[in-house]
Amino acid sequence: MTKSPLRHAWDRFRRNKLALGSLIFCGLLIIVALSAPLIAPFHYTDTDFDNKLVGPGVGGHLLGTDALGRDVFSRVLYGLRTALSVAFGAEVTALVLALIIGLLAGYVGGRLEQGLMAGTDVMYAFPSYLFAVVLVTVLGRSIFALILAIGIASWVTQARLVRAQVLTLKQREYVEAARSMGASGFTIAVRYILPNAIGPILVTTSFGIPAAIGAEAGLALLGLGVEPPTPSWGGMISEGVRSLLSAPHLLLFPAALFALTLLAFTWVGDGLRDAFDASGDQR
Amino acid sequence: MSLSQDHSAQDHLLEVSDLRTEFRRSDGERLTVVDGISFTVEPGKALAIVGESGSGKSVTVRSLLGLLPRTGRVTGGTAQFQGKDLLALKQRDLRKIRGRDIGMVFQNAMEAMNPTLTVERQLTEHLLWHGICGKADARKRAVQALGDVGIPEPERRVRMYPFQMSGGMRQRAMIAMAMITRPALLIADEPTTAVDVTIQRQLLDLLAGLKDQGTGVIMITHDLGVARYFCDDVMVMYAGRVMERASTLDLLDRPRHPYSIGLLGSSIEVGGRDLPLIPIPGSPPDLARRPKGCPFNPRCTQAEQPRCSEEQELIKVESGSAGSVDHGAACWKAAALV
Amino acid sequence: NIFGSQPQQQEGAKTLRIAYTTVETVDPQVITNGMWILTRGILEGLVTQTETGDSVNPATAESWEISDDNLTYTFKLRENAKWSNGDPVTAHDFEATYKRLFTPSGASAGGTTLGANSYQASTGIKGAVEFLSGALTDWSQVGVKATGDKELVITLANPNPDLLPALSHPSLLPLHMKTVEEKPDDWQKPPNFITNGPYAVTNWVMNSTLDLVPNENYWDRGQVFYDNIQVQLIEATASGTQTVPYENNETDIVGIPDVDVQRFQKDPELSKHLKVVENYSVAYLAKLRSENPALEDIRVRQALSMAMSRDTLAGVVTGAKAGQTLVPGRVKGWDDSFALGEDIEQAKRLLAEAGYPDGKGLPEIRILAGVDSPIVAALADVWQKNLGIKVRPDIVESGVYVERRWQVQKGDYIGFYFGTFAGLPTWPTYTGSLWSPIDVQKFSLPSASWAQYQKIEQDKELDAGTKNKQLAALLKEKSSPGSREMADLVAKGYSEPDDAKRLAIFKEAAGVREQESLYIPVLWLSVYFAVRPTIEGIVMRAYPDYFYLKGLKPKA
Amino acid sequence: MGFVRYLASRVARLVVSLIAVSIIAFTLLQLAPGSFADIARVSSGATNIGSAGTEQMVTELENRYGEDKPAWQQYLIFMKGAITWDFGPSYKYAGQDVQDIIATAFPVSATLAIIAVIIALLISVPIGVFAALRKDSIGDHGTMFVVTLGHALPSYLTAAFLILFFTATLHLLPSSGWDGPANMIMPVLALALGPVAVLARYVRSSMLETLREEYVTAALAKGGPYSTVVIRHALRNSLIPLVTVVGPLLAGLMTGTVFVETLFRIPGLGLYFTQAAASRDMPLLMGTTLFFALILMVVNLIVDLIYGALDPRIRAEAGGRGFLRGGRKLWQQSKVQPTSV
């Protein structure tokens, strides 16, 4: 009986088999990514010139090798690392920026809000993917630059969402009640509004993760991903596309894991959305 | 059922017996929200359904029209209306009755009107659906109907969108919409909660006119004053059951069921400043954990165990005064309580 | 019509479809990837390359005479050479075109010659450099003169044994200058673009297609067999697989990437489609300047060059050969006499002598590259294994790459940048203009001097004369003796009229360059094409022309 | 009256935003390492150039494009032209003016995007409605599952698989080129599949929400035939907010098709932008960025206007903030996922 709203959400989430399975899968992915050096049979730079471009299973290479005889399986594992660190990094960046800006704009209002929102509008008008391209070009290729580029490119939508949330919650009577009790603006924004806005924000964030993984791969396709030889899925996929006919395993395995990961995170996001959306229970 | 035996079936405009409705909650649990309800409505008479919030009043009437949400399901009972069992009808046949023979006024007029269609469109579309009249005629009728419910300048207002009208006007437009086909039965779900007392009075007078033309009315309300002013009979519901049923005056003046007594005890009214205020203790039941026997048992000051933990039938306490229904209550002690 | 091209081919028309990189402009005097398509059969210069690429065949020029001092070339143009609009091709056209090339930018309508002018000026044409720099304004002093409608005289300042092959370069192709001047903004757009080669351009949609039809006025029309040629323009860096369109019969001639070459080779049918141009380019390393002086020790550089296991590296890329020297084997007269050679033991000794026994104490070596190349990854691997040193590729975005190559690297960042070069397969090209003497000298400067050099170069206060003087002085004083020796040898080679002697001198210069190991050869690369067997008459030739469109014909 | 003022203020904001965008883009470009001349020399295949050539080339470029001037002057020079829709000649595509490049390439990207969105709508609306009407049934879960698959795959991967299937295996469709309708099928599919997923889920949830509305029940209570009620009352009202998703989606597709364009050899605008960024082609990069920003903002403005036109509640508030509020709010909720690159 004693259930907080979060608990309720979790209960609903748990009943969604697909989402729960995806969550477990995502957890596994994270564990695998963390322990990649232990699991991967080879280092991602290890070359094996005798077994170049071999198919799965040949020469002890589970998923075959690339043009340098590097183990595709190991590279996919390390690529997972890249993908996840970029995605989480970018989402955290975006979230922090979005929370600060969205809360300020939504709660304080007035001039500050107009200023912040004008800024967000500009950032929104800057096509986000173009922004990432330019930013990575400027900062050079590194995980850090990617995180920043993708993070900055996606905070805008998040900030708008936070602000929209804050604006609706601000109308709720408990905010006025809190003011009448003598709570300061900061307390209201951070202690009262934020925890109640967190549901939808969490949902966007969870959707942001697959989007960020996709964005990283996209940039890698343009030659703007992490620096080789650090494997990245985008890089592997673009290489794979180039050898579509001759070495399909170079495309298929990274692409399959990539797609699975995206799907899993998307489904988790979906599950979260349904879990936080209590409207289904209302009537 | 035992109560309505003295009426011949033809008399009844609507005869509902043993209606049961269930809901599936999102956690899979099934709730019986309406638990074996029977009542009748006579032409030109109004029945008030009163009772606690969540006692199943709205669900009862929605069940009749087949308008339950996807999660709800009628699991038993019959509802004879003009010789047909509403609950057994196919959606296609039910559709022909809805709107034409049975009109419904929804609880919240703002939400019950489509915000993107003009009032005219919404007033007339069912005239066209049912082939009652043609387009031009429908328009005339719409203006007429708006005028009838006391909206000034109906020609102009008919072209408005719902949000452009005040709450009171919308409520009236909603009533006009239900009346425009001159239905035999009108169901009004708390039609006056959103308006203040002066407008409430106007609306009730409007409905009274309809009643005089022979329309039977089911009126759901919280306000016992409204029931007294407008309705002929009253049915008191609690936790999906009928607690008590009688003609309005019988019930309001001589309530027999402890819940009805409590309800009246907690109603206050102007001029009653010095009357004692006796709230019903406790809180409404959790439908998922329905108490055994009388659902009011846990809150009942009169309760005596184990009798109250047994199923309670609606028993006749007293014959109705001339021409009105018998006074019945679902409490074995009812006869003793005055 | 959103579909840019209008494919309105008649039944039975003979069509050829070839894949090519994006053509950004059809102005041959602007350096782009696109300019090379022009030499294939759209514009025709005085001469075309022979199959080996080191000498030339007559083209618009029917014949030529070279003066005894090797300074004056007199070209006789064909009487029947015509532009696609029917105008005769005259020597005046060539003169006007070359004038446009050498005119300083911004001065006239022809001011769009992104750098092409400056190096063509160094082909040795008299007065070209001066005219270009603005020092000379009288065009008649420049060594290009139409002495008649059909006679063009080119005069050189000093002998250039490579002049004739150089004339096949796109920027020395003729333009219909009348149109260029009349329609300065639109002359490139079909149908304004007037050509004198076998084919004319009818339609050009950027990033999509360039459509060619025979130039009916071409002097050798009988050798033009296709009714249409569709050049499919593919953005090289971003393109996906190019073999898919080929194997789906959407393209008839296409360059084949490495992975697919191996499959083609194994396939009994497809292997017949493969055509190769061997050793067309050289993959090399160039020393990066760094605050850390480790690589300024010639022994370290030589050790690194000797321990590359080039044969292993060659195995990584199909068709690659061990790059024994910076001059590739296809250059006539090449032998391995001047190569530094490979010797891991010797390399280890040299390293130890330099103070890094078993690589200990040597900072990590970085290989800077602008694109991810299997060669770089493999090289890093090989060096680590052979010498026990630490090596790491540094693959950066192209803008970073170009900027870093010239910088003095900070701290312990030492290494090489990776690049590829290709040129006319001649000795003057491979010693005089690729890894040229001046470059070798510059690379031999110690980091501090290099910084100074760059400072002078960028000094806006100095006038050109003083600047050049200061730079020359600095080079003379600080560059390595080897690099200076090479410069002297190359200069001597240029003016040596005797073929055998010249070869010997150039070879010696190349040998000195190898010893310096400022530039280190890695691999000689080949390029593969898939050519549908239904095409007859294709002759694969050296970089940069690969094959000419003229003479290609559908099998009957 | 109010409407005109509202429009004017929106346009004013648009202009200010564009200026801000141009400043950011220009600053970023100044910070980027390498210059056009440097990069062109390396990537043009003009391998014969000795270092003397480079120097010459750099000075030449500087003279031609004013790169020797201080950055702010360059910016002003560029913007002076930009105001009159003259972005100057591209560096990389020498001889082509940026506005001409945009004028020829944008229609291609736009066509592709518009067709993709139309296809996506044609597929997703029925799917979404179907799923909503059969909420929680196998059909609902099944279609939504399939639809998510399409969404999770970025367009470049979809494109690769389409090529592998339709061209490499079945030899049904041409893999590249832009010569006729057959060339459109795969790129349009690749672009449409993602949006199908987004839109279908959007339609579904918006439909579910509307179906829950009391006025739908009220319409049923009036005896409306189910299909009529679903279409006239529920679908209509669910589709109004869809405008707010489709607009940005369309704008996003118009600007973000670079992978599909390169893969299928389509002469669209996306390709130019990435090339401009990679080669530091200042006029082209600035031109395309500004153009994209303009498109995005204009589309947003149009969306807000259409939205107002469709929903009488917002229309009535015209001149007020109604346009913004209604439209943007829904749109923000729907723009949960940035258009995948």
Place this chain on the structure above:
Amino acid sequence: MSESAKQGEVLVRAESVSKLFSSRAGETLAVDDVSLDVRRGETVGIVGESGSGKSTLARLIMGLQPVTSGRILFEGQELSAMTGKAQHALRGKMQMVFQNPYGSLLPHYTAVGNVAEPLRLHNRGTRESRRAKALELLELVGVNPRFADLSPRQFSGGQQQRIAIARALALEPDLLVCDEPTSSLDVSIQAQILALLEELRGSLGLSCVFISHNLAVVERLADRVAVMRTGKIVEAAPTEQLFADPQDEYTKTLLAAVLPVRA
């Protein structure tokens, strides 16, 4: 607080206050030159048609919105002239119970957390003492402390309103403003709340502003009643007098429209 000496002294005074809302849609004079006194220990009822400015007036009294003109004096001090600190201190002396019981409770706090929150905001006591006090209050308003750690949505509407009242009492305010505290509840729950308020008023000596559209409720609780229409107070009188002998036309129609329940 309940010293009888203080009884009768004016606690809050509204001096011809007005409130003008202007939006692009136009201007609304929600409160139009209203003057009102609330004495210590007194309950003032406010009734009137919907949209007549009742809630706005309550907010003005609470200082939740600035007045357009006029002054609000609390214990003789003008609200708007105070420093932030003084205002904060004052907040402790006046509390409000909102119309929507669930909406006014912090949804992510437990019942007891909600009640203790004003204490925390005003730094009263320690964490433990605050909790103890909150539990005591819950008990006082009739919420079983056993359920103190449930979240608000797990209580029925009546219980939620009780929690809200407990919260309003936590700081022992001098003034309690109730804005239609029972309008969203059904009669039996309404009765519970009314009984509670009656009891509290007696035991704590609170001053109270009570807004309702339900005349019966006001009649029951208020000592004096003000009738509002279109932003103005059209009539104000002691309760009995007003109900027995309404002067204003509007008051009369209002009273006439009331439907009796009992015979």
